[in-house]
Amino acid sequence: MALFCVPPNSVFFRLFLHSCSVRYQLLSHFILKFSETAKGDYGGVSRTEGDPWKVMRRFGLTSMRNLGVGRAGLEKHLLEDMERFIEQIKEEILEYGEYNVNLHRKIDRLAGSTVNRVIFGYPFEDDQMSDFYELKQHMEEQAFLLSSVPGHMLMAMPWLRHFPIFSQTFRKLDNNLSNVYEFLKIPINKRISDREKQTPEERGEPNDLLDCFLDQIEAKKSEYFSLRSITPFCFDLFLAGEETTSVTISYLILYLILDQRVQSKMHEELDRLEEEKGRNGFDNSVTQADRGKLPFLNAVINETQRVCNLLPLNLTHRTMADAQILGGTYHLRKGISIIPQISCVLFDEKIFPNPLRFEPERFLDDQGQLKRIEEFIPFGLGKRICMGESLAKTELFLFTANFFRHFQVLPVDPLHPPSSEKIGGTTIVDTQLQMRQLQI
Template sequence: MLPLVLLLLSAFIFWNFVWKRRGLPPGPMPLPLIGNGFTMRRSKCPYAPFQQWARKFGPIYTVWLGEEPVVVVTDFGLMRDLFVKDGDAYAGRHFFVELMPAFKASRGMLYGVVRTEGELWKVTRRFALQSMRNLGMGRARLEERFLQNFNVMIGAVRRKIASLEERGEKENGISLDLQINRLIGSTINQLLFGNAFSDDQSEDFQQLKCVMDNQTALLDTVTGKALAGNPKLRYLPPFSCTFECMDNNATKIFAYIDKTIAARLDEREMARKEGKEPGEANDLLNCFLAHMEANDRQEEERKKYFNIDNLRNVCFDLFFAGQETTSSTLNFFVLYLLLDQRVQTKMQAELDNLYTEKERNGVGGMVAMADRAKLPYVNAVVNECQRMCNLLPLNLTHRTMADVQIEGKNGKKIRLSRGTTIVPQICCVLFDEKIFPKPHRFLPERFLKQNGELERFEEMIPFGLGKRICMGESLARMELFLFTANFFRHFQVLPVDPLNPPTTEKQKSFTVRPFPYKCRIEPRKKTI
């Protein structure tokens, strides 16, 4: 019996530490079942392990998410060669491809724009992008909607400040987390479903946001990472407990989307019965439904792309991604600026100069995208906040669509077979001291030329690069700029206790977020 046990143990050790790693770039030693998840999780800084491994193994190495090998690319030049110049070969998707269909609410299907690949992904992404542009993404129409929602937020902040003053609690400060969440949630909800979240819906939205936050936190756990690599582990404890929580979260998010779609279908059917048009294409939901109905009268082949299952997954992807990422980023923006009064004051001086010029020309109103070119320092602050924030500790994984050959360390050729999981690890670029000296210091001036104009870095890639670049980039850039310029034109943000300021340490999750903090908010007298 003992010889058999020793033989099996030896075979397992050989398989785990030697055989399964053959042909892959070098990398840290994985543990059985959990891979390198424990090392990633225990690190205080969520992206530090990737930088350490890059220094040890070079610009391309292998880490393990559970039993799934992931080839990590950390050098910008190599990323550009692979994901941009040879983009089609690396445009596949690995992220959540096997785990998502295991959730009950997914109905065993793989749809949407985040997890799909091939023709389904191309057709769906092209349609979603075109629809969002038609709905105003990157144009004045969506900008106007965002600023309307921003004014609602400003009103809520002013009422909160007044309430604290009445109670003599102004020095206690307030948290902007709820207001920022609702601002971004309303904007993405308008784009997808045509309406912002009203005061009556605020509590329901916050509950939904808590579910999304919990889901991203679970994705970053050791068991969550292992499940993403091998969903079959969901049948084994402790993975089964994590999977059950993730499954329940997905069900709650899909329930909101399904309820919204069902109500819209009823509205369109009622309009038809009354002899009316079923509704103009004023949101993504109506655009998709109109396209579905047009395809009912056209080619059968297109129905596999434009159906209810794909619609609900597209809405899931865009709602989740559009809410989670921008909300966390803006919370970091406020945090970085309350901790650096020099930068905040300098930015506000630029905004005041803009409004002095506007006043001379008889122009008022809020800062708009048309003013962006006149505000280089505001743009520099936005860039530096995004760089420092580094929202994704591990970027969304790709999959090779063909056999490829890559030049690795010391010119060694690395051959990867079709279906290999690979990821451009953007944190290693954003914190590369050769590109951004003193990378851990908050220095917006790094994005300015000596003459004060904005300096553009091709390595500044917070939205990714290549075929899989974030499709909501222009929307997010608009939200980040308009919020920063208009909020800090209206308010001075200060720490509640200057001797014990909030930490910039990041909460670990699938997307990082700051630890909860409060700030003192003083209305600025120079607001025009």
């Protein structure tokens, strides 16, 4: 992992560092040891440090930029997926009624298709969905197990897997990890086989991250690109890109079910945009070019990310040298693992008054325009800031704007609204999004 730097006068000073907790000191070692024990590799982005991490991160960012991630190059495909998503919901409302649409699974598919398109070049089709939903079950169980008491203890002391009381949890963790790896290996192995039958000219320019990675292997420019390291790299991107976006969208819808005032205000803003686009003869789909005209909608997205607090603890960092912070208050030895606790910033009352309340207006200035708040750090910060930030922002904006152009979401039973509680402290929403969906 990279050096965890604490620059003066930065938001890092407001992070609570668990530097004296054995559990957190050992967490990064668990990440590496568990990966080695379960899968026998150290590849990818989240589980590497030093030169391998620098090379992989630079490659990932450069490749996604070249593929048009976060720009118009990918937007066209995302809007096509979004249109199909909306039409499917409308059809189900007509056929089954407004109470019986399983939105939770559709969101999973939409988010999964997006990240799958970036990594492998195609969205999920109908005949692949049973395998995909099985994969989702493994991913959700993994998150739940890692938040359990045995899971926490295995994080700190992987050798506990040899004792009966922990062996079952470890086997489940290992099984879930293996299933995700096997799911990813199918398109990887097929692509390798297909490329062996093609000349470089026949392949043309790379269309996805997998092609970019295989091109690096063939170019032999770095020892860190190998057939052995492909799956861990794809695993990191798929796990981070699918689950986080899907859960954030679920929370956004949930918060708007619970706060009809905010939802109505967002609908009014979208109506004004639609009238403007109609007068000028433009297509009704909301694109990234419209982002500046929807400050309140952007504020809703920001507030959702803040309140849902998707990643309360950032990824573990390890000091590469002895360090002192806060004027010597904290002495960090070389090699100690520390975790910046993002929630201490996102719920700081001095920065966000009434932090537990869902108030998108806190992200607007006196003129009603979106304002930048330095302490708003849902993607982390520093050199290990989320590599998929640009993609996630694009997905969240396009989904929110285009979905709520067509639908209003209401609780099934206003007297017993759904809960926004999380399951076991994980990122999993404790609801299957039971709601009324009114077409507008």
